[in-house]
Amino acid sequence: MAAFSKLRPSEKQIAQLTKAYLRHQPLVQRSLTFGFIFYVLTTTYRGLAGRSSPRSKSKSKGTSDAKDGKPQRVAVDEVFYKRLGAILRIVIPSLRSKEALLLLMHSSLLIFRTAISLYVAALDGKIVASLVRGQTVQFLLNIVRWLLVAIPATWTNSWLSYVQNKLAIAYRTRLTKEVIKQYLGEGGEGPEGKVYYKLSNLDDRIKNPDQMITHDIQRFSTHLAAIYANIAKPILDVILYNYQLSQNVGAEGLFVLTIFIQLSSALLRAVTPSFGTYTAQSAALAGSLRHTHFRLSEFSEEVAFFGGEEAEKQLLEREYAALVKHEENVMTKRWWYFCAEEGIIKWLWGSFGLMVCAIPVFFKLPGISSFDLGSRTEGFVTNRRLLLSSSDAIGRVMYSYKDLAELAGYTSRVSQLLDTMADVKKGKFEKALVSGAREGENGRILRGRGQVFESEEISFENVPIVTPNGDILVKSLSFYVRPGKHLLIVGPNGAGKSSLFRILGGLWPVYGGIVRKPPASEFILIPQRPYLTVGTLRDQIIYPHSEKEMRSRGVTDEELLKVLVMVQMDHIVEREGGWDVTREWRDTLSGGDKQKVAWARLFYHQPKYAILDEATSLVPPDMEGLMMEHATEMGITLLTVSHRPSLWKYHSMILQYDGQGGYVFTKLDAEKRLALQEEKQDLEAKLLEL
Numbered sequence: 001m002a003a004f005s006k007l008r009p010s011e012k013q014i015a016q017l018t019k020a021y022l023r024h025q026p027l028v029q030r031s032l033t034f035g036f037i038f039y040v041l042t043t044t045y046r047g048l049a050g051r052s053s054p055r056s057k058s059k060s061k062g063t064s065d066a067k068d069g070k071p072q073r074v075a076v077d078e079v080f081y082k083r084l085g086a087i088l089r090i091v092i093p094s095l096r097s098k099e100a101l102l103l104l105m106h107s108s109l110l111i112f113r114t115a116i117s118l119y120v121a122a123l124d125g126k127i128v129a130s131l132v133r134g135q136t137v138q139f140l141l142n143i144v145r146w147l148l149v150a151i152p153a154t155w156t157n158s159w160l161s162y163v164q165n166k167l168a169i170a171y172r173t174r175l176t177k178e179v180i181k182q183y184l185g186e187g188g189e190g191p192e193g194k195v196y197y198k199l200s201n202l203d204d205r206i207k208n209p210d211q212m213i214t215h216d217i218q219r220f221s222t223h224l225a226a227i228y229a230n231i232a233k234p235i236l237d238v239i240l241y242n243y244q245l246s247q248n249v250g251a252e253g254l255f256v257l258t259i260f261i262q263l264s265s266a267l268l269r270a271v272t273p274s275f276g277t278y279t280a281q282s283a284a285l286a287g288s289l290r291h292t293h294f295r296l297s298e299f300s301e302e303v304a305f306f307g308g309e310e311a312e313k314q315l316l317e318r319e320y321a322a323l324v325k326h327e328e329n330v331m332t333k334r335w336w337y338f339c340a341e342e343g344i345i346k347w348l349w350g351s352f353g354l355m356v357c358a359i360p361v362f363f364k365l366p367g368i369s370s371f372d373l374g375s376r377t378e379g380f381v382t383n384r385r386l387l388l389s390s391s392d393a394i395g396r397v398m399y400s401y402k403d404l405a406e407l408a409g410y411t412s413r414v415s416q417l418l419d420t421m422a423d424v425k426k427g428k429f430e431k432a433l434v435s436g437a438r439e440g441e442n443g444r445i446l447r448g449r450g451q452v453f454e455s456e457e458i459s460f461e462n463v464p465i466v467t468p469n470g471d472i473l474v475k476s477l478s479f480y481v482r483p484g485k486h487l488l489i490v491g492p493n494g495a496g497k498s499s500l501f502r503i504l505g506g507l508w509p510v511y512g513g514i515v516r517k518p519p520a521s522e523f524i525l526i527p528q529r530p531y532l533t534v535g536t537l538r539d540q541i542i543y544p545h546s547e548k549e550m551r552s553r554g555v556t557d558e559e560l561l562k563v564l565v566m567v568q569m570d571h572i573v574e575r576e577g578g579w580d581v582t583r584e585w586r587d588t589l590s591g592g593d594k595q596k597v598a599w600a601r602l603f604y605h606q607p608k609y610a611i612l613d614e615a616t617s618l619v620p621p622d623m624e625g626l627m628m629e630h631a632t633e634m635g636i637t638l639l640t641v642s643h644r645p646s647l648w649k650y651h652s653m654i655l656q657y658d659g660q661g662g663y664v665f666t667k668l669d670a671e672k673r674l675a676l677q678e679e680k681q682d683l684e685a686k687l688l689e690l
C-alpha cells in the first residue's frame, strides 16, 4: 500500500488499469475471441462480396472478347455474383436435387475433417509431452490413438475429393444439358429455334461456341466445385482453430495477430493481378486457335490443292504466338504474385505465429495450472500445429480470392454464352452492319418486323430480303408457289437467291411483309454441297431420321435400295459393304455421288416441297432430268436455283432477280425462253464478229 501511494499519478492510473484488466481478463478474452470470429466473417464477406466498379457495371453484359481491341475486365464484383447466381439456379435447381445433396455431404465431410485436425493437434502435443516426461506407456497409448485416428482421416480425405469430383460432373451435366437444349432443342421451327445457326451467322458476340460448350463449361464446373471447399472450409477452419488457439495462448495474442494479418492481407490484395480477366482471355485465345486448326482439317483438300500451307502456317503461328504471349504475360504476373504470397503468408505470418505460440511458455495464463516442462512443451507443440493449420487456412482464404477471380473468368464466358443465346432467341442480334444500314429507308426496313403464317402453300407478300449485315438485297419481294407448279429462281451471284431459302427456313428474320409457308418438316433443302452425317450408309439416306424412326414408318432396307436405284446409286451398298458400314462419307463419296445421295434422301422423305440450290450441278444432264421427273411423279413441288437452261422445261413459274434489287415473277414458257436465249446468243456472236 505504501509502495502504491509512492507512485506518480500517471503510474497510478496505469497500475489501476492493469488491476482492472486482470480482474476482468476472462471477459476481455471472451470478447476478443468473439470479436475475432466476427472479424473473420465480415472481412471474408467484404472480400468475397466484391464491389461494383463503374467499369464492370457499364459492361455488365461483358464479354471477354474485346470489341474495341481492348480486353474487358472481368472481376469479382456485383456483376460476377449476379451471373453466378443465375448459373447456380441452373446447376442446383432445388434443395432436393442431387447437387444439393452432394453439397450437403461435402459440407459434412469438411466439418468432420476440421474436427479430426483439432484432435490431431492436441494429440501431437500429448505425444511430445509424454516423450519429454519419459512416460513410455502414455507415449505408446498416444501412438495407438494416432494410428486409430488415421483411419477416419484418410477415409474423409478420399471421400472429399470423390464428392467434389462428382459435384463437378453433376454441375457440368446440368449446364451442358441446359446449353444444348437452348442451342439445338428449344424453339424448334419457331423464331426462337435454330440458335446454333443464328449464333454464328447473325451475331458477332460468340466466336467459338464449341470451345465454350466443351472446354469452358468443364473448367467452370471444376472451379465451382472446388471453390466451395476452398472458401467454406478455410473460413470454418480459421474460426475453429483460432478459437482453440485463443483458449491456449490468450485472446490478446490473437488480437495482435489479427491486426497483423489484416495489414498484410490488404497488401496482398493490392498486388493481386486481375486473374479473372486473364482466364477469360486465355479461354478466348485458346478457342480461336482451336477453331483455326479445325478449319484446316475441315478444308484440307481445298488448302492442299491451292498449296496454301504457308498461309495457313502463318495464320496458325500468329494465333499461337498471341496465346503464348498472353500466357507468358500471365506467368510473369503469377511469379510476382506467388513471391508476395509466399513471403507474406508463409514466412511473415509463420515467424509472428511462433512468437504467439510461445506466449504460454513465457507468461502464465489464467486458468492454466500446471506449468512444468512437459506441459509447456505440450502447449507449444499443440499451439504451433493449430497456428500452422490456421495460417494455412487464412492463406487458403487469400488464395481463394485468386480462385474466385478465375471462376469469375469462366463465369463470364459461360454467362456470355447463355446471355447471347437468350438474346438470339428473342431476335436481338449484335452484328457489325454495312455503313449507312441504320439510316433512311434502309434503317426503317431494319427496324421493322414481318409476319409468318403457316399455310399449305408458299407465298411472300412484300417481304424485304436483308442480309445479317443489314444489306438490303431486295426491298420488297412478292411471289407464290402453288403445289405441283415448280418455281425456277435465277439471277446473278449474290442477288439473294439462297437468302430467300434462309428466310423460308426460318434462319433469317422476316423484316417486313407476310410470309406464308408450310412447317419446315414439309420441305427439304438440297444444297450444292449436301451435308453428310456421321453414321452408316443408311443414316445418310434417312437423315435426320434414326433407324428406329425409319422402321416405325414401315420402311425396309429393300425399299431404301429402290430409292438408291432411282438415283442410280444402288451399287454403292455392295461396294461399301452394306447398309451398316460407318465411314467418313464426306471423303468417301464424290461430289456428284453426294448430290445423288441427297436426292435419294428427298425420295425417302417425300416432302411437299423441295428446295434445290444448284442441287444437280455435278450430275450428268440425263440423270438430272430423271431425278426431276421422279420428284414430280411423287408430288413434290420444286423451288430450283439453277443456271442450266436444260432444267427450264420442268418449271411453270420463274422468279428472276436483276441483281440491282429488282426482280420479275412470271409464268415460265420454256420453249419461248429457249428460243429467245438462242436468238440472244446469235446476236451476241454477230456483235462479236463485227
Ligand SMILES: Nc1ncnc2c1ncn2[C@@H]1O[C@H](COP(=O)(O)OP(=O)(O)OP(=O)(O)O)[C@@H](O)[C@H]1O
Residues within 6 Å of the ligand: 201, 202, 467, 468, 469, 473, 491, 492, 493, 494, 495, 496, 497, 498, 499, 500
Ligand atoms: N451469314 C451471312 N452473313 C452476312 N451476309 C451474308 C450471309 N450469307 C449470305 N450473305 C450475303 O448475302 C448476299 C446474298 O447471298 P446469297 O447466298 O443469297 O446469294 P445467291 O444469289 O444465292 O448467290 P450465288 O448464286 O452466288 O449462290 C451475298 O452478298 C452474301 O454475301
